[in-house]
Amino acid sequence: MTDQYDELLPTTRRALLHRIAVAQAEGRTPSLIAAVVxxxxxxxxxxxxxxxxxxxxSDVQxxxxxxxxxxxAVLVLRLRDxxxxxxxxPLERHLPGTPADGATVAQLLAHSAGLAAETPAPWWERTDGSLRPDLADVLERERPRKHPAGQLHHYSNPGYALLGALVERLRGEPWDEVLRREILEPLGMDRTTLLPRNPHAGGFAVHPWADVMLxxxxxxxxxxxxxxxxxxTAADLARWAAFLAxxxxxxxxxxxxxxxxxPATGPGGDDWSSGYGLGLQLLRHGGRVLYGHTGSVPGFTAGLWVSEADGLAAIALANATTGGNTPRVAAELIALTAEHEPRLPEPWRPLSSVDxxxxxxxxxxxxxxxxxxxxxxxxxxxxxAPLTGGTRSSRFRAEPDGTWTGLDNYYAGETLRVVRSTDGSVSHLDIGSFVLTREPYGPAAAVPGGVDPAGWQAF
Known part of the structure; x- marks a missing residue:
């Protein structure tokens, strides 16, 4: 198979196929499959x-x-909702007795609990789980934390083992059964499984200095x-990407x-390149902000990214331990599609009614x-939005009580209220104690600290 579907222009499809062909050849991967949503x-x-x-x-696992x-992470957010x-x-409120007592659920989701990156030896990704029969075995008993909780991002695979156990404890059944019933079946993802089902790819390591495989x-x-x-599969992950979008x-x-x-931990400042939310990685690539996740286990690499601004997502999967830079390929497929076929803005339409x-x-x-x-x-x-631009532009969602809640940027989560005078006329807007008036620094009664009674003057 070379490429499928005809919803994209031939030139776009050719560019996408060329990108994965280069990745497979230069990365020396036995196979590579990709998809665009x-x-x-x-x-x-x-x-x-x-x-x-x-x-x-797209049906091969x-x-x-x-x-x-x-x-x-989605299973945990469902429990929260x-x-x-x-x-x-704290984790011990629901799952007592683990080496991560004191870490919060949010910290585990965001990899900010300070836990070790990996389990004690042997390397868990290449050994049977029977070597770690209890939750106490997924972290060192003497020093499970490598950093103080909540202070920085430190990726932890055992942290997500604990979150899976948390789902099992609160649902009363294995986490993968909960996953199947609550996520996979509703989204039609019947080719996503804990263990492989045919047809599936075999995983390989490619020798770094010779074209031979193991x-x-x-x-x-x-x-x-x-x-x-x-x-x-690529088809199932396309459904997952559509859901994440x-x-x-x-x-x-x-x-x-x-x-x-x-972002739950990092990034900081305007020059950030990557960060982490609650179970989702954040990436800035080619001027775009992407979210999704990468994957790497012996024999396989994966990447899934979503660009909200472009209405695009891309998936790339390969069956080699290294090579191909699969997550980067997924990000570049988004860029290629957006460059060849930029998103058309929705037509402007007037409001259907007005207050x-x-x-x-x-x-x-x-x-x-x-x-x-x-x-x-x-x-x-x-x-x-500030008339001259800036970082304090925000959208506000209307609430049933007549207020509005900020959705993004500086005012995210803050409440906007319309404050009225005794005669019922609008006096000012209040956003978390910030007062906005119809005139600069007026009326004086609404402005915190008051206004000089002489008013605006020439000096």
Whole structure:
């Protein structure tokens, strides 16, 4: 197989196929399959293989490594949304007696609990899970923490083993059964499994200095499986990417998914290149902000990225321990598709109805002497932005009580209120104690600290 589907232009499909052909040849991978999702639909899939005429199709399973963590994180967020836990809960409240007592659920999701990166020897990814029969065996007993909890990002595979056990404890059944019932079946992902099912690729190591290969062992890692054991296909992961892009009320609300992709630890400043949310990696690539995850286990590498701004996602899977830079390929497939076929903006349409009181709120407002504009959008939503640009632009969602909640940037989570005078007229807007008035520093009664009674003067 070379490439499938015809929703993309021939020139785009050729560019995508060329990119994966280069990755397979220069990376010396036995096979590589990739897919592109646009606006929630699989629009292209292509593959290259070392065997002429025998490239895998989008139904062939590959091991996806740490992409597994994104599924575990969604299971945990489902528990939170049902009220069965709080992300600030210490793990021992629900799963006592582990070496990670004191770490919070959120810290485990974000790899900020300070736990060790790996299990005690032997290397868990190439050995049977029977060597670690108890949760106490996935971390060192003497020094399970390498850093103070909550201070920095330190990737921890055992941390996700603990989260899988947390799901099992609160659901009362194996985590992979919970996964099948609560995520895979609702999304139609019947080719995503804990152990491989035919047809599936074999995993190989390629010699660094010669074109020869060595089969990698196929292991069941037991308690460590939530850290990176799942097998999946390009077609199934296209469904998963579509879900990560837009949510699905049968599985997890879009608001909770948005919470997962907000940085929990790092990045800092404007020059960040990567970070981590709640089970999702963040990447800045070629001027785009992507979210998703990479995967690497002996014999396989994987990458899945979503670009919200472009309405695109891409997946790349390979069956070699190293080579091909599979996660980078997935990011570059997004860039190629966006460059060849940039997303068309939605047509402008007027509101279907208008609230005259809200319409009267639109226009210029001033925080002190800084001019802002307030715009009315669909569903009573508001957008506030400094007139001269800056970092404090925010969208606000209307609430039933007549207030608005900030959705992004500086005012995320903050409440916007319309404050009225005794006669019922609008006095000012209040956002977390910040006062915005219709005139710079006026009316004096609304401005914290008051205003010089002489008013604006020439000096």
């Amino acid at each position: 646009r606006d929630g639909r699989l629009v292209w899939s292509g593959a290259r293989s070392m065997i002429d005429g025998h490239a895998p199709d 590959y091991r996806i490594g740490s992409l597994t963590k994104t599924f575990v 049902e009220g069965l836990l709080d992300l600030a809960d 089969p990698e062992p196929l292991t069941d890692t037991g308690l460590m499986a939530p850290a990176g054991q799942l097998w999946s 837009g949510g699905d009320p049968k599985v997890l609300a879009a608001e909770s998914l948005a919470e997962m992709r907000r 005259e009181e809200l319409l009267a709120l639109t226009g210029p407002w001033y925080w002190g002497a800084t001019a802002h504009t307030l715009r009315l959008k669909a569903d009573r939503a508001l957008e506030l």
